[in-house]
Amino acid sequence: MNIKSLLLGSAAALAAVSGAQAADAIVAVEPEPMEYVRVCDAFGTGYFYIPGTETCLKLSGYVRAQVDMFEDDDGDFAADMWTRAHLEVEAKNDSEIGTIGSFFAFQVKGLEDGTNEDPFTLDEAYITAGGFKVGYMYNYWDSGLAGETDDLGSNLINSAGYQYTSDAFSFGIFVDELNASVLHENDGIGLEAQATGSFGAVTAALLGAYDFAREEGAVRLIVEAEVGPGTLGLAAIYSSGVNQYYDTAEWTIAGSYAAKLSDKFTLTPGAQFFSDYDLVDGNDAWAAGLTVDYKIADGLAAKAYVEYFEEDIADDGVWSGFVRLQRSF
Structure with missing residues (x-):
C-alpha cells in the first residue's frame, strides 16, 4: 500500500464518521415569538x-x-x-x-x-360609529352643575342619534324610547337636541326635549365660566307639564361655584329654587348644599355633602347628606 492509497482510505473513513454524526445531530426548534x-x-x-x-x-x-x-x-x-x-x-x-x-x-x-333589590345592574351599553350612537345610555339630561345640590334631570333610556363635534361647537339630536304612561309601557317616543358652544372661558349648553306620548316638553340652559380659582355654573329649566325628561317643577334656577382651593381640595356651595315643585300649584321649594371633595392620593378620593331642603306644603325643612370614600382606576 503506497502513500496515496493510505490518504484516500483515511479521507473515506472520516467522511463516513462525519455523515453518521450529522445524521444523529439534534436540531433545536426556535420558540415562536410571544x-x-x-x-x-x-x-x-x-x-x-x-x-x-x-x-x-x-x-x-x-x-x-x-x-x-x-x-x-x-x-x-x-x-x-x-x-x-x-x-x-x-x-x-x-x-x-x-x-x-x-x-x-x-x-x-x-x-x-x-x-329584595337586584344587586346587579346594567348601567350603560351602546355602540358608536363616527358621530352616530345607539343603545342604552344616559342622555343629555344627565349632565349638571358641579357639586351635588342641583336637580336638573336624568334619564337612562334606549336611544339613537347623531352628534357633530368641532373644537368650539357641538350639536346632537336623539330619538328616545320613553314610557308612554305611569304603567311604564315602553311604547312612547321622545326627541331631544342639544347645542353646546365655548366662548373663551365661558361654555353654554342649550337643551330641548319633547315627550310625544304626553305631548309635553322641557327646555334647559346651562352656562359655566372660569371665575377666580374655580368654576361658576348657572342653570335654568322650564317644563310645560308632566313629561319623562323633566317634571320636578314648572321652572327652576340653580347655581354652584366649585372653588379649587388646592390640587387636592375643592369646596362647592350650591343652591336651587323650584317653582311649583312636583308640579303642584303654589308649592315652591328651595335647596342649599355644600360639597367637599378631597383627593387623598392618586385613585383614592373622599367626598362629603350636606343639604337643607324645604317646600311650602311641608311643615319643616329636611337635612340630609353623605360621606363617601371611592377608589377609582
Whole structure:
C-alpha cells in the first residue's frame, strides 16, 4: 500500500464518521415569538391592543363605600351604609367609516339581608360609529352643575342619534324610547337636541326635549365660566307639564361655584329654587348644599355633602347628606 492509497482510505473513513454524526445531530426548534400586550395611544390614555387584533381596549371603574344620613319621619337622624363596585369596558378601532366603538358598564351593590333589590345592574351599553350612537345610555339630561345640590334631570333610556363635534361647537339630536304612561309601557317616543358652544372661558349648553306620548316638553340652559380659582355654573329649566325628561317643577334656577382651593381640595356651595315643585300649584321649594371633595392620593378620593331642603306644603325643612370614600382606576 503506497502513500496515496493510505490518504484516500483515511479521507473515506472520516467522511463516513462525519455523515453518521450529522445524521444523529439534534436540531433545536426556535420558540415562536410571544406577542406582548401593546399600548394603544390612538384614543387617549389607558387603552391597549387586544392581542392579534387592531382593536383597542380600556378597562376602568371604581369601588365606592358610602354612608347616607337623613332625617326620618320622627325628625331623628338615621344612617344607611352601602357599597358599590362599578366596571366599564370600552373598545375602539379605526375603520373606513371612522372610529367604531362600543361601551358597556355594569355595577354590583352590596345589599343588606332581607333586601329584595337586584344587586346587579346594567348601567350603560351602546355602540358608536363616527358621530352616530345607539343603545342604552344616559342622555343629555344627565349632565349638571358641579357639586351635588342641583336637580336638573336624568334619564337612562334606549336611544339613537347623531352628534357633530368641532373644537368650539357641538350639536346632537336623539330619538328616545320613553314610557308612554305611569304603567311604564315602553311604547312612547321622545326627541331631544342639544347645542353646546365655548366662548373663551365661558361654555353654554342649550337643551330641548319633547315627550310625544304626553305631548309635553322641557327646555334647559346651562352656562359655566372660569371665575377666580374655580368654576361658576348657572342653570335654568322650564317644563310645560308632566313629561319623562323633566317634571320636578314648572321652572327652576340653580347655581354652584366649585372653588379649587388646592390640587387636592375643592369646596362647592350650591343652591336651587323650584317653582311649583312636583308640579303642584303654589308649592315652591328651595335647596342649599355644600360639597367637599378631597383627593387623598392618586385613585383614592373622599367626598362629603350636606343639604337643607324645604317646600311650602311641608311643615319643616329636611337635612340630609353623605360621606363617601371611592377608589377609582
